[in-house]
Amino acid sequence: MDTERNAVLAGLMKAYGFGRQGLADEVNTISERIFGRPGAATDRHVRRWISGKVRWPNARYLLPLVEIFDRPPEAMGFVPRGRSSRLPVPPSTTTGTGEGDSVKRRRFVTASTAVTVAVALGLDDTPTSGRLTLADVARIDGKVGRMAAHFNSVGGGSLYEVSTGYLDRLRISLDGCTYGPTVEAALHCAISNLSSSAGWAAHDAGHPGQARVLFADALQSALLAGDKRGQARAWSNLAMQARIDGRHREALRVNRAALDTRQARQDPRIAALLHSRLAIGHARAGDPTAAARSILAAQRAHDRFDTAPPPPPWLKFLDAAEISGLAAIAHRAMGQLTDAELATAQALQLLPKSMRRNRAFYGVQLAELQVAQGNLQRAEETAARIDTSPISSQRIADRLATIHRAITV
CATH class of the missing domain: 1.25.40 (Serine Threonine Protein Phosphatase 5, Tetratricopeptide repeat)
Incomplete structure (x- = not known):
């Protein structure tokens, strides 16, 4: 029987920075947490998912994939086959407390989210010495992406200490490890993405001053990486920060500079974000005509989303x-x-x-x-x-x- 390649999953892996072995390792880590025993995914399993030979993975792989990419199986390109292909329910880890799911989720989030997230992501596993490879950076990207997904779900207050702590570890890796120029650029790119996410977490945690520093750090790392998308993101965040600080004209200048980048011209999602924030800047500067033009430009950019590749984790909210x-x-x-x-x-x-x-x-x-x-x-x-x-x-x-x-x- 002919099989159709799962281009959606392949695109998600690229957007999240996963290689086949890197994704298999991440699946195994989460599978052990969910099912209480080590996962068994290999590079071969991932190849079969991408090729379409396996259209609906086993539960011990599927549930971790849902968590990693933060979307249902069908949105990852998997094809259900009747009632037997329903998304399985994770095994319970409770012992008959009688608590409802909403109560357990609330306790998970409010009591120890920061610790839980750090442990679940395995942040201490990131090397701080020795040779750093692209596979290591792919795993780092996966952790950063999952933190971004967590922020979109429940906010960043509990992630502030986690993200800034992980930034410190990545900077130790930058100084303490050996690597080639390609890995160095990829590591700076990961640090830029994490710095931007940490800036938003700082706002949710009530530390706007730290957010300003983190957004500036994100821009510096994006420049060192030569990462145009990261630069556009950092400029956008700095414009937003200037607006929050009441520096409306500065916010407009920064936002316009971001819109002049090639990334903003080529990526409709970046363009939509920047035009939306520019509209707010024009509105607060007292120019309703320019604000209306920017709102329309953002809507037109949104109309082109279908022509763009899947968004990176941090941009999924848009x-x-x-x-x-x-x-x-x-x-x-x-x-x-x-x-x-x-x-x-x-x-x-x-x-x-x-x-x-x-x-x-x-x-x-x-x-x-x-x-x-x-x-x-x-x-x-x-x-x-x-x-x-x-x-x-x-x-x-x-x-x-x-x-x-x-x-x-």
């Missing part, structure tokens, strides 16, 4: 929901509160359930807009629907507390 949510921020800055409320509501409708941090973020934004328009009852109803129990973000918690104070006045 979809129609996020673009609508960012447009709402621009409308709000221009005083167009009704339009901002409609765009925020649309973002919430479009957001997948897995994006719990963003659902809480835009839920708070919707309630804030309702308070600003004097609709306190609607704001109270909106705030009551916001589930922050699995979210690790002091930034979101503080804004929600402000809403509750406004409602109860």
Whole structure:
């Protein structure tokens, strides 16, 4: 029987920086945690998944793949074969406590997420001496990608110490290991990606000053790596940071510089992100016409997403929901509160359930807009629907507390 190559999985592996053996090793690590026994995936298994000879992997491989790439099997290019191909449920590790899944998830997130994430990712396994290879960097990229996925799911407050600690380890590796120029560039690229993610985690943890330093570090590492996408990401984050600091003209200049890069011209996702943030900058600088042009440019860039390869882990949050949510921020800055409320509501409708941090973020934004328009009852109803129990973000918690104070006045 003819088989069809799983191009989706191959694309995801490339985007996440996995080779065949690197992915097999990561699957085995997670499989041991889930099933309590060592995994058995090999380079041969991964070849068969990519070739299409295996269209629906065994549960001990499939569940780790779902966790690594943070998407259902069908979105990884696997093809179910009837009822026997349902996604299996991970074996329970409890002993009859009677707790519901939501309670267990909440305790996992709030009690020891930082420690759990660090252990699950095996951060201490990254070499700090000896010869560093591309396979080592591929494993590092996998860990950085999974931290980005964790941020998108529950926020970055609990990841701040994890990510900055891992940055310290990678810098030790940079100084203590030997490697060739290709590995050196790849390592700087990984450090740039992690620095950008750590900057966002710093914001969620309530450390905006550290975020500024981390975004600057991300740009430096991207320049050393010659990584154009990393440079565009870092410039975008620095523009956002300048805007948060109230330096609106500087934010506009930085954002325009990022849009002039070749990466922004070639990658519609980068272009959509930059145009969306530029719209906010124009709005806060008092130029509604330019803001409207940037919102339209972001929407046009979104229309070209289907022509682009799969996004890297850090950019998976950018979809129609996020673009609508960012447009709402621009409308709000221009005083167009009704339009901002409609765009925020649309973002919430479009957001997948897995994006719990963003659902809480835009839920708070919707309630804030309702308070600003004097609709306190609607704001109270909106705030009551916001589930922050699995979210690790002091930034979101503080804004929600402000809403509750406004409602109860």
